[in-house]
Amino acid sequence: MSVELTGAEITVRCLQEEGVNYIFGYPGGAVLFIYDELFKQDKVKHILVRHEQAALHAADGYARSSHKVGVALVTSGPGVTNAVTGIATAYMDSIPLVIISGQVPTAAIGQDAFQEVDTVGITRPCVKHNFLVKDVTELASTMKKAFYIASTGRPGPVLVDIPKDVTQQKMVFSYPSNVSMRSYNPVVEGNSQQIKKAAQLILSAKRPMIYTGGGVILDNASEALTELVRLLNFPCTNTLMGLGGYPATDKRFVGMLGMHGTYEANMAMQYCDVLIAVGARFDDRVIGNPKHFYSEERKIIHIDIDPSSISKRVKVDIPIVGSVSEVLNELIKLIKASKEETDAHALKEWWKQIDLWRERDCLRYDRTSAVIKPQMVVEKLYAVTKGDAFITSDVGQHQMWAAQFYQFDKPRRWINSGGLGTMGFGLPSAMGVQFANPNGTVACITGEASIQMCIQELSTCKQYQLPLKIINLNNRYMGMVRQWQEFFHGNRYSESYMDALPDFVKLAESYGHVGMKIEKPEDVEGALKEAFKLKKRLVFMDFITDQTENVFPMVPGGKGLSEMILV
Numbered sequence: 001m002s003v004e005l006t007g008a009e010i011t012v013r014c015l016q017e018e019g020v021n022y023i024f025g026y027p028g029g030a031v032l033f034i035y036d037e038l039f040k041q042d043k044v045k046h047i048l049v050r051h052e053q054a055a056l057h058a059a060d061g062y063a064r065s066s067h068k069v070g071v072a073l074v075t076s077g078p079g080v081t082n083a084v085t086g087i088a089t090a091y092m093d094s095i096p097l098v099i100i101s102g103q104v105p106t107a108a109i110g111q112d113a114f115q116e117v118d119t120v121g122i123t124r125p126c127v128k129h130n131f132l133v134k135d136v137t138e139l140a141s142t143m144k145k146a147f148y149i150a151s152t153g154r155p156g157p158v159l160v161d162i163p164k165d166v167t168q169q170k171m172v173f174s175y176p177s178n179v180s181m182r183s184y185n186p187v188v189e190g191n192s193q194q195i196k197k198a199a200q201l202i203l204s205a206k207r208p209m210i211y212t213g214g215g216v217i218l219d220n221a222s223e224a225l226t227e228l229v230r231l232l233n234f235p236c237t238n239t240l241m242g243l244g245g246y247p248a249t250d251k252r253f254v255g256m257l258g259m260h261g262t263y264e265a266n267m268a269m270q271y272c273d274v275l276i277a278v279g280a281r282f283d284d285r286v287i288g289n290p291k292h293f294y295s296e297e298r299k300i301i302h303i304d305i306d307p308s309s310i311s312k313r314v315k316v317d318i319p320i321v322g323s324v325s326e327v328l329n330e331l332i333k334l335i336k337a338s339k340e341e342t343d344a345h346a347l348k349e350w351w352k353q354i355d356l357w358r359e360r361d362c363l364r365y366d367r368t369s370a371v372i373k374p375q376m377v378v379e380k381l382y383a384v385t386k387g388d389a390f391i392t393s394d395v396g397q398h399q400m401w402a403a404q405f406y407q408f409d410k411p412r413r414w415i416n417s418g419g420l421g422t423m424g425f426g427l428p429s430a431m432g433v434q435f436a437n438p439n440g441t442v443a444c445i446t447g448e449a450s451i452q453m454c455i456q457e458l459s460t461c462k463q464y465q466l467p468l469k470i471i472n473l474n475n476r477y478m479g480m481v482r483q484w485q486e487f488f489h490g491n492r493y494s495e496s497y498m499d500a501l502p503d504f505v506k507l508a509e510s511y512g513h514v515g516m517k518i519e520k521p522e523d524v525e526g527a528l529k530e531a532f533k534l535k536k537r538l539v540f541m542d543f544i545t546d547q548t549e550n551v552f553p554m555v556p557g558g559k560g561l562s563e564m565i566l567v
Helices: 007-017 029-039 052-066 078-092 119-126 136-151 192-204 214-218 222-232 263-271 324-337 344-358 374-384 397-405 426-436 457-463 479-488 504-510 521-533
Strands: 004-006 022-025 045-048 070-074 097-103 129-132 157-163 170-172 208-212 236-238 253-256 274-278 299-304 318-321 390-393 442-447 469-474 514-518 539-544
Touching: 004 007, 007 029, 007 136, 022 052, 022 426, 029 070, 029 097, 029 157, 045 457, 052 070, 052 078, 052 097, 052 426, 052 457, 070 078, 078 097, 078 119, 078 157, 097 136, 119 129, 119 157, 129 136, 136 157, 136 170, 192 274, 192 299, 192 318, 192 324, 208 222, 208 263, 214 222, 214 324, 222 324, 236 263, 253 263, 253 397, 263 344, 299 324, 374 397, 374 442, 374 469, 374 521, 390 397, 390 426, 397 442, 397 469, 397 479, 426 442, 426 457, 469 504, 504 514, 504 539, 514 521, 521 539
Parallel strands: 022 045, 022 070, 070 097, 097 157, 129 157, 208 236, 208 274, 236 253, 274 299, 299 318, 390 442, 442 469, 469 539, 514 539
Antiparallel strands: 004 170
């Protein structure tokens, strides 16, 4: 006998069918029927955040660290507008999310009803796709499509807007076993002829460079990338989003590239003769001024799942649209089977040049300082965690120091907002990472400005007993803003000084956590060790760091990769 279910019941059943373990959200009037059904079951666990932005960041961190789709639930009106920052963050970094938002009843749509906004219109520019479900008969198939679209091709957030009356309507539930959409058929396999051309060009290279981005992480292609790099003995660089895609401790890794990348990575990018771009998009923070980048001739191979990313900012010679892992594995096969070999002498000379660039020691800093240097804190964190922690970050100087000084050897261990640069991302994303990896060590590297954006989530951490370790690099400034004001605005520190900071130790303790204040360099390592011994407690570590420290190297806006400001 077929039993009719309400739209709210169907919504929860769809989540169960998709194998969703956690949903991050905040209740409100338009989604109360869905919350009622969540209460009646225990397969899908709801995590109550303290702000909808945090729900999205937590779902985002969950997805980035687990290769699963993150799921969030918010109410209509301010619930969904609060969530937009988190949605846009995921969209810019191609993170697979499904967001369920409540909406006013269908008859009230367009009538300026209480807590009504045009959710589809507002979110359209920052989602991969969105849906407004106007009839319960469309609900199950729409949910299936949402998870499929979010997780395939170039991943991204998909929003499903459900009016309140649809959650009350009834129908017999049936969940589709598959999805077929004429308008959406992402390419997986790369063109075989293009891959052959790429293999031939790679083998002819004299000054090669492998440049990889977040696509390697998203497509679980790290093993294939590592095999290719070691097979060829080519230098490899990762973008901020690609860190961990290739082991940072391997000698072939030349560091992160871009605005705050290493001298050797940026110079190798600028002066290579064959560039293999893998799952990266040549954005402004990576190559600087395109005109400067074009000043040196090179052949470019570009592998990406999204055809719109290819030749968008930089014209390439051999475009290959397809799954990064599929294309890399095919490339490896062709190179292994080829009778041609790389030019060993030319490659040896190229490595000599790279080693000369490395000798500039572009990440050096004063290790004898009487005040805490933020770089040293990150280095000590790496040593104490043996490089095996999940590291989330907020956005600013601390983010760059984390990227430069924590050596990521594994994918999905570095969780940060790259494209949108969202302050407030670090703490809630760390919550999502901890839920995805309950036995993992999770640390959030933040600054005193960023952490206050979503600091209310310390309450969520207390409720769910999340043993996060918060590394607050406190320089009493909006650090990156101050650095740009120093370099480009005549030392006019307009509104970048944080002169009304809370006592972070007392604040952490007020939420029921452990607080520590560290002011001397000689106390850094011991404090970190003590904090990580407290395996079941959240520890907020307030490191009072050098106010004047800047992030180097730096490629100023509008300049080229070889026009770096060094220490």
